[in-house]
Amino acid sequence: MFRKRPEGSAATVWVTVEGREVQVPAGASAAAALLLAGLAATRETAVSGAARGPYCLMGVCFECLAEIDGVPNCQSCMVTIGPGMAIRRQHGKRIATPQ
């Protein structure tokens, strides 16, 4: 489930989390970036507004939904970060966009 980073691996990537620049180890997930930014709660439920955060970190629980590069409802634990990626918490249910 969890992989140890290779010894001497120091590559990092800069991403934006809630508008703030955060340096994250290359190959990490967007959920890891949110956690590294100090955000334990990454979304609020659509019904009660209760705070939720990454739980399983393997694509099962859907508690890590976030907006990534403007796309809502992304399972942030399943998305590998890239340079300049913009990650935001998701508030309530997503707003449908016209197709």
Ligand code: FES
């Ligand atoms: S943390 Fe469970 S699906 Fe992402």
